[in-house]
Amino acid sequence: MNKFDIDNLKYLFEPKSIAVIGASRDPKAWGHVILKNLIDYGFEGRIYPVNPKTESLLGLKCYPDIRAISEDVDLAIIVVPAKMVPIVMEACVEKGVKVAVIITAGFSETGPEGEKLEKKVLEIARKGGIRIVGPNCMGFFVAKSKLNAAFTAIAPKPGKIAFISQSGAFAGTMMYWATMKDIGFSAAISVGNQADLELSDYLMYLADDETTRVTIAYIEGVKDGRKFMKVLEYYTSKKPLIVMKLGRTSSGARAATSHTAAVAGRDELYDVVFKKYGVIRVYEFDDMFNIALAFANLPLPKGDRVGVISAGGGWCVEASDALESLGLKLPSLPEHVVKEMDKILPPFWNRRNPMDLVATVDPEPFKTAVELLMRDENFDILMLLGYGNFGRISNLPFLIPKEDAIAKEIADLVKKYKKPLVVVNVFGKEFSNVKVFEENGIPVYLSIQKAAKVVKALADYAHYLNSLEEMEQT
Amino acid sequence: MNKFDIDNLKYLFEPKSIAVIGASRDPKAWGHVILKNLIDYGFEGRIYPVNPKTESLLGLKCYPDIRAISEDVDLAIIVVPAKMVPIVMEACVEKGVKVAVIITAGFSETGPEGEKLEKKVLEIARKGGIRIVGPNCMGFFVAKSKLNAAFTAIAPKPGKIAFISQSGAFAGTMMYWATMKDIGFSAAISVGNQADLELSDYLMYLADDETTRVTIAYIEGVKDGRKFMKVLEYYTSKKPLIVMKLGRTSSGARAATSHTAAVAGRDELYDVVFKKYGVIRVYEFDDMFNIALAFANLPLPKGDRVGVISAGGGWCVEASDALESLGLKLPSLPEHVVKEMDKILPPFWNRRNPMDLVATVDPEPFKTAVELLMRDENFDILMLLGYGNFGRISNLPFLIPKEDAIAKEIADLVKKYKKPLVVVNVFGKEFSNVKVFEENGIPVYLSIQKAAKVVKALADYAHYLNSLEEMEQT
Numbered sequence: 043m044n045k046f047d048i049d050n051l052k053y054l055f056e057p058k059s060i061a062v063i064g065a066s067r068d069p070k071a072w073g074h075v076i077l078k079n080l081i082d083y084g085f086e087g088r089i090y091p092v093n094p095k096t097e098s099l100l101g102l103k104c105y106p107d108i109r110a111i112s113e114d115v116d117l118a119i120i121v122v123p124a125k126m127v128p129i130v131m132e133a134c135v136e137k138g139v140k141v142a143v144i145i146t147a148g149f150s151e152t153g154p155e156g157e158k159l160e161k162k163v164l165e166i167a168r169k170g171g172i173r174i175v176g177p178n179c180m181g182f183f184v185a186k187s188k189l190n191a192a193f194t195a196i197a198p199k200p201g202k203i204a205f206i207s208q209s210g211a212f213a214g215t216m217m218y219w220a221t222m223k224d225i226g227f228s229a230a231i232s233v234g235n236q237a238d239l240e241l242s243d244y245l246m247y248l249a250d251d252e253t254t255r256v257t258i259a260y261i262e263g264v265k266d267g268r269k270f271m272k273v274l275e276y277y278t279s280k281k282p283l284i285v286m287k288l289g290r291t292s293s294g295a296r297a298a299t300s301h302t303a304a305v306a307g308r309d310e311l312y313d314v315v316f317k318k319y320g321v322i323r324v325y326e327f328d329d330m331f332n333i334a335l336a337f338a339n340l341p342l343p344k345g346d347r348v349g350v351i352s353a354g355g356g357w358c359v360e361a362s363d364a365l366e367s368l369g370l371k372l373p374s375l376p377e378h379v380v381k382e383m384d385k386i387l388p389p390f391w392n393r394r395n396p397m398d399l400v401a402t403v404d405p406e407p408f409k410t411a412v413e414l415l416m417r418d419e420n421f422d423i424l425m426l427l428g429y430g431n432f433g434r435i436s437n438l439p440f441l442i443p444k445e446d447a448i449a450k451e452i453a454d455l456v457k458k459y460k461k462p463l464v465v466v467n468v469f470g471k472e473f474s475n476v477k478v479f480e481e482n483g484i485p486v487y488l489s490i491q492k493a494a495k496v497v498k499a500l501a502d503y504a505h506y507l508n509s510l511e512e513m514e515q516t
Numbered sequence: 517m518n519k520f521d522i523d524n525l526k527y528l529f530e531p532k533s534i535a536v537i538g539a540s541r542d543p544k545a546w547g548h549v550i551l552k553n554l555i556d557y558g559f560e561g562r563i564y565p566v567n568p569k570t571e572s573l574l575g576l577k578c579y580p581d582i583r584a585i586s587e588d589v590d591l592a593i594i595v596v597p598a599k600m601v602p603i604v605m606e607a608c609v610e611k612g613v614k615v616a617v618i619i620t621a622g623f624s625e626t627g628p629e630g631e632k633l634e635k636k637v638l639e640i641a642r643k644g645g646i647r648i649v650g651p652n653c654m655g656f657f658v659a660k661s662k663l664n665a666a667f668t669a670i671a672p673k674p675g676k677i678a679f680i681s682q683s684g685a686f687a688g689t690m691m692y693w694a695t696m697k698d699i700g701f702s703a704a705i706s707v708g709n710q711a712d713l714e715l716s717d718y719l720m721y722l723a724d725d726e727t728t729r730v731t732i733a734y735i736e737g738v739k740d741g742r743k744f745m746k747v748l749e750y751y752t753s754k755k756p757l758i759v760m761k762l763g764r765t766s767s768g769a770r771a772a773t774s775h776t777a778a779v780a781g782r783d784e785l786y787d788v789v790f791k792k793y794g795v796i797r798v799y800e801f802d803d804m805f806n807i808a809l810a811f812a813n814l815p816l817p818k819g820d821r822v823g824v825i826s827a828g829g830g831w832c833v834e835a836s837d838a839l840e841s842l843g844l845k846l847p848s849l850p851e852h853v854v855k856e857m858d859k860i861l862p863p864f865w866n867r868r869n870p871m872d873l874v875a876t877v878d879p880e881p882f883k884t885a886v887e888l889l890m891r892d893e894n895f896d897i898l899m900l901l902g903y904g905n906f907g908r909i910s911n912l913p914f915l916i917p918k919e920d921a922i923a924k925e926i927a928d929l930v931k932k933y934k935k936p937l938v939v940v941n942v943f944g945k946e947f948s949n950v951k952v953f954e955e956n957g958i959p960v961y962l963s964i965q966k967a968a969k970v971v972k973a974l975a976d977y978a979h980y981l982n983s984l985e986e987m988e989q990t
Contacts, residue, residue, distance in 0.1 A: 070912055151829075152864035195911030209830025211902060218909045219942050262833055288830070294837035297829070297870055326965045327942070355625075355771070356683025356762070359736055363768035390626035396771055428685060435692045437669030438544060468693050468801070491800045 045269055050173040051239075051247045053140035055184050055229065057116035058087045060191070061108050061139070063130050064121035065091030065099050072145060073121040076181060076191050077102075083190035083197050088113060108137045117141050119181070119191055124148035127177070128162050135170025142167065143191065144177035150235050151178050164237050179234025180210035183217070185227060186253045192230065194218045201226020202255040202338040203331075204248045206241060208233055208262045216260075216327065224471075224480075225331055228253040240265050242273040249277040256337035258284045258330045267315075274319040279510060282337045282503045284322045284330050287312050320506030322499045332492055333499040335485040340462040346501035347371045349421035350396035351411045353428030357466075357490060358396035361427060364494035370501060372396070373420045382414055383407070396427075403432045403441065405448040412452050416459040422504075423497050424463040426452070427490065430475035431467070442474065449475040453482030462500055466493045519743055524647040525713075525721045527614035529658050529703065531590035532561045534665070535582050535613070537604050538595035539565035539573050546619060547595040550655060550665050551576075557664035557671050562587060582611045591615050593655070593665055598622035601651070602636050609644025616641065617665065618651035624709050625652050638711050653708030654684035657691070659701060660727045666704065668692045675700020676729040676812040677805075678722045680715060682707055682736045690734075690801065698945075698954075699805055702727040714739050716747040723751040730811035732804045734760045741789075748793040753984060756811045756977045758796045758804050761786050794980030796973045806966055807973040809959040814936040820975035821845045823895035824870035825885045827902030831940075831964060832870035835901060838968035844975060846870070847894045856888055857881070870901075877906045877915065879922040886926050890933035896978075897971050898937040900926070901964065904949035905941065916948065923949040927956035936974055940967045 060080065066073035073093075080089055081100055091099040094106040105111050108118060108130075118139045122130055124146050134142055149160040160177065167174050175182065181192040185200035192198070194217050205220075205227055207213035213232035220227070228251065231244055241261060248254045257277075264270045277283055289295040290309040316323045324330050348370050350361045365372060375395045383391065386407050392398040399407050408429050415421045430449055433441035456463050465486040467476050476486045487493040534554065540547035547567075554563055555574055565573040568580040579585050582592060582604075592613045596604055598620050608616055623634035634651065641648050649656065655666040659674035666672070668691050679694075679701055681687035687706035694701070702725065705718055715735060722728045731751075738744045751757060763769040764783040790797045798804050822844050824835045839846060849869045857865065860881050866872040873881050882903050889895045904923055907915035930937050939960040941950050950960045961967040 075911060148864070156864075194909055207830075209828060209833075211828025212830035212834075214909055215828075215902065215905065215942060218905075222943065222946065260830070262830070288833040288837055291837050291840035294833050294840060297832040297836045297866075297868065297872075326963055328963060354683060354685025354689075356681075356686040356734070356736070358771040359683075359762040359768050360686075362771045363762055363765050366765035366768060390622070390630075392771075394771065398771075428689065431689065431692075435668055435688055437549065468689060469696065472696065489801055 045266070046246065046272070048243050048246045050140045051243065053116040054143070054173070054175065054182070055247065055251070056187050057141070057189070059090065059113060059115050060085065060087065060117045060119060061090040061092050061105075061111065061115045062119045062121070063092040063108060065093045065104065067096060067099060072193060075193055076119060076121065076145070079190045079192060079197065084188045085190070086188060090115065108133050108139070111137070115139050117143065119143045119145065121145045124156070124159060124177075127159070128166060131163055131166045131170075131172070134172055135166060139172055141173045141175065143175040143179070143182065144234070145179060145181060146176075147178040149177045149237070160235065160237050167238060174238035175231065176234035177237060178210065180213050180232035182232065183227060183230040185229065192217060192232070194221070196221050198230060199224065199226035200228070202228055202253070203334045204228050204251070204254040204257040205230040206233060206244050206257065207231070207260040208236070208241070209260060210234065212260055220331060223331070225335065228255075236265060242266065242269050245273050245277045245283070249280045254281065256282045256284065256334050258286075258334050260286045260288075260330070262288045271315055271319065274315070274321060278320045278506065282320075282322060284324060284333050284499070285316060286324050286327065286330055287316075320503055322503060324495075329492065329495055332485070332487055332496050336462070336464065336496045336500055337503070339483045339485055340456070340464075340500070341460045342504045342507070343422040343462050343500050344504065345422040346505065347373050347420060347422045348425055348497055349373070349415040349418075349423070350425045350427065351408060351415070352396050352398055353402065353408075353431070355392070355398045355400075357427040358392070358398045360490045361396050361425060361494070364491045365497065368494055368498045370494070370498060376418055376420060379414045379418065383411060386410060403436075403438065405430060405441070405445045409448050409452050409455075412463065413455055416455050416461050422461070423500060424461065425493060425497065426463060426465045429465065429467070431469065431473060434473060445475050446478050449478040450482060453479055453484045456484060464493045464496055466490050519740070520720065520746070522717050522720045524614045525717065527590040528617070528647070528649065528656070529721065529725070530661050531615070531663070533564065533587060533589050534559065534561065534591045534593060535564040535566050535579075535585065535589045536593045536595070537566040537582060539567050539578065541570060541573060546667060549667055550593060550595065550619070553664045553666060553671065558662045559664075560662060564589065582607050582613070585611070589613050591617065593617045593619065595619045598630070598633060601633070602640060605637055605640045605644075605646070608646055609640060613646055615647045615649065617649040617653070617656065618708070619653060619655060620650075621652040623651045623711070634709065634711050641712060648712035649705065650708035651711060652684065654687050654706035656706065657701060657704040659703065666691060666706070668695070670695050672704060673698065673700035674702070676702055676727070677808045678702050678725070678728040678731040679704040680707060680718050680731065681705070681734040682710070682715070683734060684708065686734055694805060697805070699809065702729075710739060716740065716744050719747050719751045719757070723754045728755065730756045730758065730808050732758045732760075732808050734762075734804070736762050745789060745793070748789070748795060752794045752980065756794075756796060758798060758807050758973070759790060760798050760801065760804055761790075794977055796977060798969075803966065803969055806959070806961055806970050810936070810938065810970045810974055811977070813957045813959055814930070814938075814974070815934045816978045816981070817896040817936050817974050818978065819896040820979065821847050821894060821896045822899055822971055823847070823889040823892075823897070824899045824901065825882060825889070826870050826872055827876065827882075827905070829866070829872045829874075831901040832866070832872045834964045835870050835899060835968070838965050839971065842968055842972040844968070844972060850892055850894060853888045853892065857885060860884060877910075877912065879904055879915070879919045883922050883926050883929070886937065887929055890929050890935050896935070897974060898935065899967060899971065900937060900939045903939065903941070905943065905947060908947060919949050920952050923952040924956060927953055927958045930958060938967045938970055940964050
């Protein structure tokens with residue numbers, strides 16, 4: 043088998059039929075939760091529970107053995123105890139299953155015994171032409187197939203972000219968290235021990251998946267470095283990749299070894315590779331989603347020159363610090379912008395970038411400022427700070443509808459001028475203008491520092507693509 | 517006047533009577549908002565609105581001039597237009613006012629004209645023995661005096677954290693934000709241009725204020741460096757100070773100059789001074805509050821050795837990375853802890869620090885692990901990750917009451933053993949065990965990286981105090 047072969051992945055992402063081997067009647071068992079999630083999310087293909095001890099489960103006919111199913115089975119989800127997995131896999135081979143998702147834990151992550159068992163399962167799979175997800179994983183989700191085979195009690199929303207996690211607990215927690223935050227996914231996969239299919243394989247698939255605009259990967263280590271680099275080169279030429287790579291310190295690396303049997307490797311090497319292939323590395327989990335939301339929603343910038351519009355002077359200082367310390371540029375304010383704003387602002391406004399609109403209660407000048415910078419070719423990305431909160435903070439409720447209406451008009455300017463804009467609002471969704479921005483595709487961040495990291499990621503990836511293009515033209 | 521003299525500050529923090537000069541009937545005017553906030557928050561001293569155009573305001577008798585008030589006035593809050601401030605100040609001098617809070621903007625922050633006006637006001641104050649807060653500020657709040665003279669529409673809660681801000685917009689926004697997050701304050705002051713009273717003065721007062729356990733300062737620059745250092749030495753020997761110092765990059769420093777007329781100064785100097793006096797410097801606004809909440813609630817650690825207890829392996833890796841990269845220590849797990857946990861965990865648990873309790877659904881082993889590390893003198897600070905979420909994430913609702921009950925028992929262990937514990941839960945208050953922890957004095961953080969910064973701050977400040985003590989004994 044060619045190591046870049048991912049033909050079978052179409053049966054993982056778009057199966058026509060799924061068997062759940064180890065499906066259970068006990069609502070606490072994972073074999074129940076997964077079956078229920080599959081049904082509840084509305085998977086349109088066929089679902090076959092497999093359990094020799096029962097006739098039917100959740101309204102579906104139950105089979106004693108996968109071989110007893112008369113139709114074809116593309117995908118098997120396996121939740122039987124570890125020792126039974128080899129027997130079940132033999133049955134899957136006989137049945138002609140294309141992909142097996144092995145949820146069961148107790149393999150290489152537990153020591154030499156488990157390692158042996160994992161090897162055995164892999165041998166059966168290789169001989170029988172089955173690809174394996176896991177073992178020791180927390181399931182997966184594919185929006186385009188209405189396929190929710192994950193553990194979490196609340197179902198993910200469809201969206202444009204793919205999520206790959208080497209940690210099962212992290213995957214479950216994050217999917218729950220993101221769903222609570224109203225973030226949608228095109229796909230999510232808990233990769234587990236990666237006995238067979240690994241990060242690189244999923245990335246190869248996602249590179250050409252039309253429903254995915256950006257991928258987040260939470261990884262501890264990579265199995266095949268050469269393959270990983272080849273895949274990155276292909277993937278990042280198509281869409282952005284955000285990576286949270288753990289095990290970067292020595293004790294972190296030790297902790298990783300006992301977790302998913304991953305070899306964390308020398309962290310500096312990863313840094314070099316990530317830079318080379320335009321991968322965005324993050325260190326805090328919320329940055330993953332902050333940056334992903336920007337790529338999923340905003341146009342890419344042309345460069346790294348930022349124009350900042352603020353409702354207060356303190357934020358101008360904070361934004362300058364945050365942007366400059368990340369190496370982003372703050373061009374000075376062009377004369378024509380100063381002239382226009384002079385007409386509508388009090389005489390003592392700062393006439394600089396970042397623009398301090400001096401606690402203007404009226405939201406109109408913010409829109410004027412945004413449009414002036416949108417039109418001006420000295421700016422590639424805009425940042426809007428402290429907009430639209432006077433109504434609530436200063437108890438001037440009559441302002442709120444106007445703040446919301448202008449937020450919509452500002453969002454429309456992004457579509458009109460195809461230039462990215464990020465908004466900072468410490469209050470988040472509790473303020474209605476934030477909802478207006480988000481519903482109109484403008485991501486809103488809780489702090490200037492977090493937004494600055496997003497701006498940096500947008501600029502860096504745009505720079506990477508531009509360099510590729512320039513190289514191709516020479 | 518001795519430059520360390522803060523005698524008059526007692527009239528700012530505990531006035532018996534307050535005049536609001538420029539009080540207004542118009543609900544949009546700040547002279548209305550402040551008067552209303554004073555009354556609504558239940559200030560128990562006397563309140564005198566001053567406005568020559570009306571007889572009464574919000575149920576209080578209104579005076580045409582501060583001199584028309586027959587009783588003593590300790591504190592004047594001034595909201596008249598900038599040009600009228602000198603006349604009003606002359607009247608305050610005649611009346612024997614001790615402190616004037618000048619809310620009005622349009623002074624040194626606007627240029628040479630405003631600078632002249634500010635100088636004039638200061639001269640009047642100096643001659644008349646009045647201390648000035650501001651000008652160009654957003655008011656203040658003192659919990660122990662039930663004194664809310666701030667602009668925000670929602671009133672701060674009483675608490676143990678003092679907050680000093682050089683940016684008015686930031687002060688207003690943060691007070692509103694913190695109140696929404698249920699964070700309480702002992703005092704909050706928007707210092708404005710610091711024409712007279714400055715950061716150092718407020719810190720001198722707060723050092724001995726019994727209601728304050730920790731102070732947060734958001735600053736752009738300091739006026740008198742020598743005085744600042746003297747004050748820091750005194751203040752930080754008493755309680756921790758958390759500083760967000762802006763203007764650290766050159767464009768940030770430029771933005772600061774046009775904001776509050778502050779000279780940001782060479783940032784490296786601040787770093788040296790902060791280190792010397794055990795000041796905790798932060799770079800993101802939520803870190804200010806995260807760290808302050810820990811100091812306000814937890815016992816100080818004896819050292820920097822961290823024990824981590826986790827519900828998932830990925831978090832162990834993340835925690836190792838986060839703690840080790842901040843220079844914190846992760847001692848190995850003592851044999852007796854391994855033995856005890858072997859009795860209650862599956863055989864393949866990791867037997868290491870960070871401890872991976874291998875997705876234990878039962879919350880009991882978490883309490884056992886916490887108590888074992890609390891008792892063990894190899895650990896100074898504990899960190900608990902991913903606790904108590906199985907009930908919700910995996911849809912096992914019968915677990916939730918037990919998760920909450922054990923959370924309470926874990927919180928009690930902190931009191932019993934007087935060793936700090938920080939908890940990480942990405943879901944925040946939406947999960948009930950988080951509320952249980954917080955109601956019992958255990959701060960809960962949204963990410964491992966944020967919690968690691970808190971642990972670092974606790975350890976650093978404890979180290980600073982220990983060094984002082986050792987020096988005194990030699």
